[in-house]
Each structure stands twice: as structure tokens, then as C-alpha cells.
Amino acid sequence: xxxxxxxxxxxxxxxxxxxxxxxxxxxxxxxxxxxxxxxxxxxxxxxxxxxxxxxxxxxxxxxxxxxxxxxxxxxxxxxxxxxxxxxxxxxxxxxxxxxxxxxxxxxxxxxxxxxxxxxxxxxxxxxxxxxxxxxxxxxxxxxxxxxxxxxxxxxxxxxxx
Amino acid sequence: xxxxxxxxxxxxxxxxxxxxxxxxxxxxxxxxxxxxxxxxxxxxxxxxxxxxxxxxxxxxxxxxxxxxxxxxxxxxxxxxxxxxxxxxxxxxxxxxxxxxxxxxxx
Numbered sequence: 001x002x003x004x005x006x007x008x009x010x011x012x013x014x015x016x017x018x019x020x021x022x023x024x025x026x027x028x029x030x031x032x033x034x035x036x037x038x039x040x041x042x043x044x045x046x047x048x049x050x051x052x053x054x055x056x057x058x059x060x061x062x063x064x065x066x067x068x069x070x071x072x073x074x075x076x077x078x079x080x081x082x083x084x085x086x087x088x089x090x091x092x093x094x095x096x097x098x099x100x101x102x103x104x105x106x107x108x109x110x111x112x113x114x115x116x117x118x119x120x121x122x123x124x125x126x127x128x129x130x131x132x133x134x135x136x137x138x139x140x141x142x143x144x145x146x147x148x149x150x151x152x153x154x155x156x157x158x159x160x161x
Numbered sequence: 162x163x164x165x166x167x168x169x170x171x172x173x174x175x176x177x178x179x180x181x182x183x184x185x186x187x188x189x190x191x192x193x194x195x196x197x198x199x200x201x202x203x204x205x206x207x208x209x210x211x212x213x214x215x216x217x218x219x220x221x222x223x224x225x226x227x228x229x230x231x232x233x234x235x236x237x238x239x240x241x242x243x244x245x246x247x248x249x250x251x252x253x254x255x256x257x258x259x260x261x262x263x264x265x266x267x
Contacts, residue, residue, distance in 0.1 A: 003253075003256070004252075004256075005249075006245055006249040006252055007245075008241055008244055008245040008248060010241055010244075012167045012170035012171045012176065013167070013168075013170065013171025013172070013176075017244075019248050021248070021249075021252045023255070023256065023259055024256075025260075025262070025263055029259060029262055032262075033255065033258050033259060033262060034255070039258055039262075042257075042258045043251055043252075043255040043257070043258050044251065045251070046247050046250045046251060047250040047253070131167075131171065135167060137244075138240060138243075138244045139240070
């Protein structure tokens with residue numbers, strides 16, 4: 001299985017982010033592993049996180065709540081499925097519970113496109129309530145990355161001591 | 162990442178100017194001709210772009226040429242890169258799950 005690049009597009013001044021990635025698996029399988037709780041726990045978090053599922057009523061009108069666990073801390077995320085249309089489209093809302101203020105909700109549309117030779121392209125559009133919300137979300141990833149590199153630096157320093 | 166860079170680029174005329182300068186340095190008159198804006202407008206936007214550290218001026222003969230500075234774009238790239246890496250990490254794990262499932266089916 002070859003490794004594919006993830007493409008992320010965020011134009012200045014817009015409220016949206018586009019995320020695109022190809023997979024070497026047929027569309028109905030990609031749809032299945034991204035909408036079945038048994039599989040979601042295996043991939044949904046960034047690599048250093050484990051994920052547990054509080055609620056996963058994956059059908060149109062259903063609710064979801066997933067929790068990330070890392071370094072003894074829990075981070076909750078929740079939303080509702082507006083539409084689950086197998087195997088082509090999922091529309092849901094997404095809110096991170098770690099923000100100081102409630103109500104900063106993202107509208108996510110995931111489109112599963114069939115490609116030749118049993119491959120699939122997944123296109124995710126995230127629409128934020130404001131440009132600030134979007135830029136803040138991207139910046140939070142950067143902050144996390146910086147914290148990680150500081151932690152790694154601490155580890156290296158501890159070894160040198 | 163300087164949030165000012167994004168705010169500055171969010172104005173469509175300024176983004177047009179930046180896209181034009183991406184192809185190479187240009188004089189104010191050249192920008193005016195190509196983008197069909199008037200000169201005071203272009204000068205105003207260039208001043209804002211210069212203040213944000215996005216463009217710099219180079220005097221050449223009787224004219225002033227504007228060109229892009231690379232630093233803010235490098236910062237912008239790094240800003241999005243972390244978010245991209247986060248998704249990439251998730252998708253790499255998804256690849257592994259898909260691979261396992263494909264094997265089971267064979």
C-alpha cells in the first residue's frame with residue numbers, strides 16, 4: 001500500500017478548510033471504517049492519543065461523543081449527524097469541549113469519491129462560524145506541536161543530565 | 162504565524178496584488194494597469210502590505226518596484242503544516258485499519 005499525501009487548503013479570509021486524501025481501498029470499505037465505532041477507535045485520534053467512544057449513533061439525526069486520552073488528560077468532542085448517506089456522504093456538526101466558550105461549532109461534510117482501481121478519495125470540508133474560529137483551530141494545532149517539541153526537549157535534557 | 166499576515170491577505174485586491182507579485186517584482190503603474198485599479202488604491206494596498214512585512218520596495222531608475230518577502234509565506238506554510246500533520250497522522254492510522262480489513266477479505 002503506497003503512502004498518500006494529505007492536502008489541506010485554507011484560503012486567507014475564508015471560514016472553511018478543505019482536507020483531501022486518497023486511500024487504496026474501495027469506497028464502501030473506507031465509508032465503513034470511518035462510520036463504524038469498532039473501527040473509529042482505531043484511527044480517529046492523532047497518533048499519540050487513544051480514543052474512547054461515549055456515544056456513536058451513526059445515522060441521520062444521531063448523536064456522537066468521542067473522547068481523546070493523552071498524558072492523563074481527557075478531551076471531549078461531540079456533535080450530531082445531519083446526514084449519513086452510505087457510501088458517499090456524511091454531514092455532521094463538531095464541537096471541541098476544551099474551548100473556554102461553548103457554541104463554536106463546525107459543520108463538516110465528508111465526501112467519498114470512487115477512483116479507478118478500487119481506490120477512494122475522501123474530501124472533508126469544515127465550515128467554521130467565523131474566520132477567527134478557523135484560524136484559531138489551525139493555530140491550536142501549532143500550539144500543540146510546540147508543546148510536544150518542548151516535551152521532547154525535556155526528555156532529551158533529562159537523558160543528558 | 163503572525164495573524165496580521167492572514168488579515169492583510171484577506172482583502173481580495175491585496176490578494177490579487179500578491180498573486181501578481183508572485184510572478185516577479187512590479188512597479189506601481191504596472192500593477193495599476195494589470196489589475197484595473199486606480200493608483201491611490203494600489204498605493205494604499207501596497208503600503209498596508211509593506212507595513213505587514215509582506216512586500217518590500219526596491220527603487221530602480223525612476224521607478225519603485227515592489228516584490229514579495231519570503232518570510233511571511235514561510236510562516237504561513239508552517240502554520241498550516243501542523244494541522245496537516247495532525248490529519249496525516251489520523252489518515253496513516255486509517256490506512257493501517259484499511260489494510261487489515263482488505264487482507265481479511267482476500
